[in-house]
Each structure stands twice: as structure tokens, then as C-alpha cells.
Amino acid sequence: MPHLHLEYTANLPQLNADVALIRLNNTLVGSGQFAAEFDIKSRALKVETFKVGTAMNERAFVAVRLALLSGRSPEIKKQLSQSLLAVLQDLCEWPAGVEVQLSVELLDIDRESYNKTAIGV
Amino acid sequence: MPHLHLEYTANLPQLNADVALIRLNNTLVGSGQFAAEFDIKSRALKVETFKVGTAMNERAFVAVRLALLSGRSPEIKKQLSQSLLAVLQDLCEWPAGVEVQLSVELLDIDRESYNKTAIGV
């Protein structure tokens, strides 16, 4: 905890996913909401097959899902979401002529049934 | 919002994922539940490594997850789910000798902490 998933469509070659994850993790650490930076586990997936809506315009999206152990307040969640969206907006020069949607979703992990362990630490 | 994920196992070469997404999106637009077709963000992932159950029979699956902003009634959700399943059933000729499972799951996105923006629109 937390687990972050970043999805981005393949028609955004300007987007550097490694850099994106570093910035997103830095933002999460900077939020003061997480006891240990080590706990933040983030991954990026380039989406090769996608469709936005039904029109033929060229479209793209970048979607972040952040899963947190349940218990944080709505205000904290809203702040985290907004700060992650701000990171997405600054990730790259967006391509001209492409309609790009950026989104951040937070979801709760059931605390009681979550289990983890670390090896080699 | 909404976000749709389509997963399909790699032993279904008949399945055209691009066509599948177009049909799923058309069905969502046709439901009248979404203000703008532009909002529907769908992606497909071919699953190369999978295991259904424990038997040795050849098996496959196609799984849709549709994430919606919270607030829709159970009846609306059930209808959306059924209409998406109907799309899956018609996607292709299913291979003989393969046990194929199709499923549709709906889940809520926490409305308060969801954030998005659009660029180039």
C-alpha cells in the first residue's frame, strides 16, 4: 500500500512512463500521507488497443488509479487526486490535434483482508 | 468516466479487439446513460499468461470491467451489464473444443475523489 496504476495510450510517444512514475511517487511521498516511501508500488502500462467514444477524431488518455488502505478522509483523498492530476498535466507536450483525457481515480483497499510481506529488506 | 477494460485470453485469435471495443462503446452510448460519447474510455488487453481452474481442458475467457461514477441504480447497472454481455456473446465464432467464459463486472468509482481534465478539445 499504496498501489498506483498508470495507463497511457500508445499514441502518446512523448510520454516517458519511467519519468511519470518517479514524479507520481515523489508527489505521493510529498503528501505526507504515507509512512514509508518504500511502500509506494507503481507501474505503468502502455495501452496498445483502445477506443475513446464513438467518433473518429484522434483521441488519447492517461488514467491513474491509486489504491489506498481504507480509512482516509474524503478531503485527503480529494487532495491526493488533485495533486496527481497536476502531475499528469505537466508530463509532456501534448500532441497537437489529439484530444487527450487525463483522469485520476482513488479506490479503497479492504484493510482487513490485505496482507503483505517484504523479502530482502 | 466511464472506463471500460476488456481482457481476453490469447487462445481466442478469432476475437478482434478493435471491433469489440467499438461495439462495446456503441452499446454504452446507446444506453443513454452517458452525457457524452467522448467520455467513454475503453481498452483491451490480450492475456498471454492465464489459467482457468485446475483441469487440463482448453479454456479461455473474455472479461469486461466497467467502472462508473457512483450513484447509478442497481437496475441501471444490471441492464448495462446484460447489454455488454450480449455484445461479448456475438463477438466471434467461438472455437470448437474450447470452454469459453464471458463475464461483465460493474464497479463504482468514488465520485468525490475522481478528477479529470481534457486537453486539445
Next chain:
Amino acid sequence: MPHLHLEYTANLPQLNADVALIRLNNTLVGSGQFAAEFDIKSRALKVETFKVGTAMNERAFVAVRLALLSGRSPEIKKQLSQSLLAVLQDLCEWPAGVEVQLSVELLDIDRESYNKTAIGV
């Protein structure tokens, strides 16, 4: 139902994802919680782009998400989660010098809007 997702970072070449899924499925069948082994649909995804925390140490993770139809007790969920974590711990010799995090998350599928069908069974 159930749906299992296994994610593992690409710096764990010792991990055999096919074997992992077989063991995880066997454990789910052995739990006695599922009427039919056929229902268990599991997939593995190797994560090529990832970042754990903000430090430069070499780090890895293996993350399981198990989605179940809603209605099981917290105790059952906790047991399932622990038994899956035990499988992860035994998956391979973990590489020296890499900090590996293993985690298991359970989440509920909304029962009312879940729809499925099987073909060729």
C-alpha cells in the same frame, strides 16, 4: 468469479508465472470456498515499467488481486488472503540484493450487476 490478477515486476526472472497461477488456483480450490474449479479465472502480467518508492535501491513486487462476489465474511477473506500470500512466498528463490514486496488484496464484485455465461461447456 473469482477473478485473480497476478502482477510481477520484470526484474524477477526466477518467477515462473504459469506455475504461480497453477499454485494459486490449487490453493483457491483447496479453500473449499468455490463451488467449481472451472469458475476460477486467473491471469498474470509481467510489469515492465515500474517504480517502488523514491530510493535507488533495486526493488521488485508481486501483487495479487482476488475479486470475489460480495457476501463472504471478513474471516473467510482474511484466510484466503493469507493462504495466497503463503503461495507467493514460496514461488521461487528470491534474488539477492533485491527488496521484494509481496501483497494480496481481496475485493468484492457487485453481485447484482455481475453477469456471465459459458460457451462450449
